[in-house]
Amino acid sequence: MQSFRTPRRLLLSAMGIAIATSFATAPVFAQDAGTTAGKHFAIVGGYAHQEPTGNADINGSEADFDGSGAGTLSASYYINDNVAIEGWGAINKFDHRVTTAADGKIATVSSQPYALSAQYHFREADATVRPFVGLGYFQSNISDEDQDNIGPYADHHIGVSTPKGAIGTVGVDLNFTPNVFARADARFLKGSSDIAVDGTKAGEADMDPVVVGVGVGARF
Template sequence: MKAILPVALISALCSSVALAHDAGDIFVRAGFATVMPNESSDEVGTSGELELDNDTQIGLTLTYMVTDQFGVEVLAATPFTHSVSLGGSEVAEVSHLPPSVMAQYYFGQADSKVRPYVGAGLNYTIFFDEEGKGDLATYDISLDNSFGLAAQVGVDVNVADNWFANASLWYMDISTDVHVTGMDAIKTDIDPLTFMASVGYTF
C-alpha cells in the first residue's frame, strides 16, 4: 500500500492538471544551476592544462511563447565562481556571468501535461574578479569575455494551475584567452554543461 500511494497521487495530479504554454504566454523558471566545465587549454610549462571546478548558483529564465510551439528564452544567474588549478594546485579564482538567448521548439500540444523542448542560441560570457592564488598570488590575471553558440534540452511538467517543474541541460561554447603577467596568453576552452532544476510560473 505504501508503494502504491505515491503512484496513485501522481496519477491523480497528472490527470486533473494540464500544462498550458500557449502563444502569448510569458513564464519564468527559477532554481539551481550547476556549471560543469569541460575545459582544455594550452600546456602551461611542464604543469599541464588549466582545470576548473564545478559551481552551483541560482538560475533564472524568462520565456515568451511566440506560438504554441516556438518560444524565446533569456537565461540569467547569480555569478558563478570557479577555482582554477594547474598541476593539482590552485592557481587562480575567477567569476563569470553567462547570459544567453535561446530560440526554442516545444513538442506536444499547448495543453499537454508534459512539454519536452529543445533550444539553440547565443551565449555571451563576462569574466570578472580574477584573482591569482598559490604560485600566482602576486600575478595579475585577466580573462577575455567570450561570445559563442549555446544549445539546450529540457522538459516542463505541470504540477498545479500555472505552476510547473522543469529540468534542463545546457551546452555553451565558451573560449577565452587567459592573461597572466609576464606570460603568453593561454588559450582556454571551457565549454561547460549546465544542469538546471527549477520551478516555473506562467503569467
C-alpha cells in the same frame, strides 16, 4: 592536453532521472493542465550546476577549472504554443578554482553566463509533460580573478577574456496547474577565452561548460 573534470555521465543521469520522474508523475497532474494553451509569458527561477568540459593551458601547463552552482532566472515569450524566445542567465556567479598538475591551485575566477535562445516545445500546450530543445547565443561575464598570493602567479595578474558563442538546450516542463510548472534542463555553452598574465596572452581556455539545472516556473 588533459580535459577539465567531466562528470558527463553524472550530468546526463541527473537529466534522465528528472525526465523519468516527470513522466512517472504525469498522470497525477494531468487533470489540472487543461488550459495552458494561449499563454504567452513564462518566468522560471532555479538552481544550476556548471561544469567546464573543455581544455585549458597557461604558459604551456595544462590547467583545470572546476565547477560550482548558482541561481538562475529565465523569461520566455511564446510566439505560439510551441515556439518561444527565452532570455536566460545566472543571477549570481559560478565560482571556479583554477589548478595545474604541477602547482595545484593557482587562481580563482568567477563566471556569470547569460543567453538568448529560440526554443521548440513538443506536444500540445495542455500536455502535462512537455520536452523542449533550444539553440541560441551566449556570453559569460568573467570577474573576480584572484591569485590568493599563492603559487607561481602570486605576484602577477591572471586575466580571462569573455567567452561567447553558441548555446544548446534540452529540457522538460512538468505542468502542475495551467500557471505553475517545474523544469529540468541541460545547457551546453560552446565558447573559448584567452588567458593573459599581466596583460600578455599566456594561453587559452575552451571552457565549454555543461549547465544542469532545475526550477519552478509561472506561466501567464
